Amino acid sequence: MLIFRQLFDQQSSTYTYLLADSATAEAVLIDPVFEQARRDMALIEELGLRLLYTIDTHVHADHVTGAWMLKRCTGSQIAISSASGAEGADRYLAEGEHIKFGTRHLRVRATPGHTSGCISLVLDDETMAFTGDCLLIRGTGRTDFQRGDAHAMFQAIHGKIFSLPATCLLYPAHDYRGLTVTSVGEERRFNPRLGGELCEDDFAGYMSNLRLPHPKQIDVAVPANLKCGVAANDPKQIGQPEWAPLTYTFAGIWEINSQWLEENLQSVQIVDVREPDEFDGSLGRIPKATLIPLGDLAGRTGELDKERPIVTVCRAGGRSAQATVLLRQGGFDAVANLAGGMLRWRAEGRVVENGSV
Structure with missing residues (x-):
């Protein structure tokens, strides 16, 4: 049986996903947030799981990843796209690779556009996919910084995500309205940026006129995430009370x-x-x-x-x-x-x- 949990960081509106094989208790964690590492470790321990990997879908600009802290505390390995430019990972992922946990696995699909190193992760039976900041619920990630490319995103979504079964559930890295899940079929029909009959040029025109402010944490988050969650001059740690065990x-x-x-x-x-x-x-x-x-x-x-x-x-x-x-x-x-x-x-x-x- 698959163990699945969707977790949320309110400060950055980030979803973190825990998947585990109940038969072997082997687990992976997708897009962990530094400030929530203690929460994630508590859940993993309570469920009796062994964390094999943390996987970042891209170099985030709005929060610092928890990958480094979780590796430090649990011995898990850090995985990220080989095109991310990040240093310090244990495994660099490319198109088509499998990330195994017990009898299950996630398949890597390269979905650039938000950044050049974005990936989506598809569960082995194609019932679930984790789309990072590429495809959101009735939206998409932005394409105006970190080597973003609206044309690349449109092609990636249509070629790598919309090609999945219509019933495949899609879980994004963020949502700012409290929405939790969508499906391939829904987004093909109803996504206002690229669903229905909208073409690539329509999408590129839409994205070039978003006029969004830069993320508030970008100057801190990107340098730290290029080192998988630890800045060279500031190895932050989540404090453990010292007065008792x-x-x-x-x-x-x-x-x-x-x-x-x-x-x-x-x-x-x-x-x-x-x-x-x-x-x-x-x-x-x-x-x-x-x-x-x-x-x-x-x-x-x-x-x-x-x-x-x-x-x-x-x-x-x-x-x-x-x-x-x-x-x-x-x-x-x-x-x-x-x-x-x-x-x-x-x-x-x-x-x-x-x-x-």
Whole structure:
């Protein structure tokens, strides 16, 4: 079975795509965004996958790729078009190559026009294709910089994408209206730039009169992406909290290692967000815990020290996860949730006060 996830970066309106073979747990990630690398790693870990490749469909101008960070953290290989001009990739892709993951593969199709090094990726059974910034949903990528060429784009779309089955679903690298997917048949008929009876000259005339501003991040993104996501003078890293061994979840929550917490009770503030009867009930409570029910937390943050880390706890870890969100909104940075709450804490035989056996 194919595992498929469509992920979104709101800042750059970029879609990132995770594909994996469930039989082997081998995965690829298309068009990762640097600022979302932690999110992507959390999802890959939670699904029990092994990331083989990150694949950039082109040298992006509106965000920095997460390829370098993901390679650094997971050991994945970086793949990009051989015509991209990028340095530091592990694999340079050409027309017709296969990128294998388990029993599945993506086939590379060169689709220049937005840039000279754009590629589209077609799933082995031609039910899905990933078109980067070449063909968008009822639109196309722009052709006015990075050696763009409207004529090349028109030919690439008609020859390499519109030649796929009409039912093939198309997933672009961007959408600015919240649209998520289209199909070959739809775009052949309804794309206002090159669908229907529009010819190559019609398309070129349309594209030459878009009058779009340059992307805001172009001066940062392009140099970094020409090095696969790391600028030579600024090897940015996504910060990992240093106060404890934490795990970041796909839900966006930092979680604490329970063994570390038991061994370091004196160095953190423990905030129990259960109700008073639960706090005094049979599950007991963690020593030194302070009771602040979740419904009262937003109004009582002044009772907490912003200079000391906070661990939130409840019965099963749900309310305390929301407590970390509220605390971060209140300006507390060093915050983590005790996943599984008191149920897991007791099941692991950890120290409690006031609990029944």
